[in-house]
Amino acid sequence: MGEPESSSINAQSRSTSQFVVNGQSITYQTEVMAESLNFPWSLTFMPNNEILISEKSGQLKRLSSDNKIDSISGVPSVFFKSQGGLFDTLVDPDFANNQTIYLSYAGGTMEANATHIASAKLVDNQLTELKTIFQVTPDKKGPVHYGGKLAWMPDNTILLTTGDGFDYREKAQDKQNLLGKIIRINRDGSIPSDNPYASSQAYHPAIYSLGHRNPQGITYDNQNNRIVMHEHGPAGGDEINYIEAGKNYGWPVASHGKDYSGASISPFKTYQGMQDPLIHWTPSIAPSGLAVYAGEQFPEIQGSYLVGALAGKELRLVVKNDNQVVEQLSLLKELDQRIRDVRVDSKGIIYVLTDGESGQLIRISRN
Template sequence: MRTCKRLILGLSFVLASAPALSEQTFSSDKAEFRLETVAQNLEHPWSLAFLPDGSQLVTEREGRLRRIRDGKLQEEPVSGVPDLVVSGQGGLLDVILHPEFDDNRTLFLSYAHKISGEGMTTRVARAKLEGDRLSDVEVIFEALPRGNTSRHFAGRMEFDRDGYLYVAVGDRGEMDRAQKTDDDAGGVHRLTTDGKPAPGNPFTDDPSVNDTFFTYGNRNIQGMTIHPDTGEIWSHEHGPRGGDEINIIRAGNNYGWPDVTYGIDYSGVPITDRTTMEGVTDPLHYWDPSIAPSGMAFYTGDEFPEWQGDLFVGALKMQKLVRLSIENEDVKEEEDLLEGLGERIRDVRMGPDGALWLLTDHSDGKVYRIVPAE
């Protein structure tokens, strides 16, 4: 009994004497930084958006849209979120603001949806944010046909400079669907803000391909961002066991899944013996073994001039943040950060304050800011 008491007292001392996270300094090859905890007690947060008034919106996969004001997580979630299903990897996923949000208060949500007897799919809804509630909620996109799995919904979204919305849909765990261009699974769809096929989409003259398709052959995209200089949309996607990829999303491209991959099946059985083939776009970068990437952002702030133009990618399986130094379309340097943090990084965002923001994928998920160590 005395031994247990000494252990408890000793542990209490260690915990009490350990520096707070905001006081710890982390080092990279180019900069020293620390983490500030903005919010916690979020249930599997998935995506983050910055509002013009300085507050933030956070999605929880469990189906809640939360707001952070002045660094404090509001207890009551935003009301009016559309009906969705929380199952496996599905739930409330991405949130992104309309490019003219200041004027129209419009945002977009991606999420998993189920109809009994018909299965589940990835949906996108448009809505207006009025105070702490959503109004005028309208479904503008639904990936068809539905499926019976609870995997690979994808759901990441991004706007290009022309104001068109890119929506990633996973292969739903049924790999052959990614090569079927009359099936919305396994690709990136480019839409107007009304959900119609965007003008100039590459397959509108081909009756065998759904008009919203911009790319296909994508397995499960969970990171998407716009390049600050070129304006092109970059993405990353989960491979199976190995073969996580970074790609530039270009009109009409086939990214090969599952005909080519650097990974193998989870069972250990090869999926294919090819890593490239004619007519398929090779990845700009890949990981083997898998890191399970999620969330990505180019650094464009002033807080870390050494990181200007670097690409940051979160990792779920490997529980780290990856910094990639890129010249043109070549990765020149790769550095792993926050490996000792022990947290699954779900989302990475470039904040308007010049800081990088992170979400951690846990039942007690957190929102962090990366700020200079001073």
């Protein structure tokens, strides 16, 4: 992919806005930290206040603490078409010693493609020792519904969300097929011996949960010791779920959404033996990116969920009291931008990526 390129991007655009939560008015500042990003898909915090930004077209960028942005070479070739491309990144917990990162991406051709995970060492601005450590099976046709989100578990195993491939939605219930699942693997790509179906002959041992449509947000909530995930519904029926090992989340047997034609997908909104969502959205907001808020900047929303919304063109704030959703707020509507990803740094500052061929990285802090 050639030599890394570097440029300097200055934060030029700042604005302030307000929201009210629990009767308290909060003023926040938005600041554009990077722009002209080509369909940015995810952001990941690195040591030394650096940020990795993946672009769906197959580029990986590193933003330094002084707003210098570098292109990283050696990224694997991706199947870039429609919803396919370079997806998420993870930084190894022992990065200071092993310089390892992980990438999820669509690989293959229009006729045979799948979600992959690769590991590599990030040395200066180059990926070395790149190797594929996991591939979703079987291959599918068409460039849609990959999932592709990654998250760490507390034991340093990796979670990967996989989509149902759109035309293969019944496979989300197939116990041997990895479409429409959450996968759990070790850092070397092997399958943990304590996966819920590791010793089952009926299930693929990599499966952690099943019955998902196209999950594009997953995180581990350290405050409550649980996995939180959201997924796209069809026409309506987007969901937030608490994920438990071995559980079935219903798709396409149960859904609050309808087919895009208006036809019913299933007569069931809930089904015995399958998990109901914490909340669902109809009409769809098209959720993408998920963070649990923790930090000093906005203590009023501690433990709340931040959800990027593509169709909604907003950052959806889901305010909770224990396990009950008590309020939802639409933030960043003033941007009129599709929000692709959202993360919270160690100081409680919120970062979002806007979607599109000229995407931006935006920093949200207390004014």
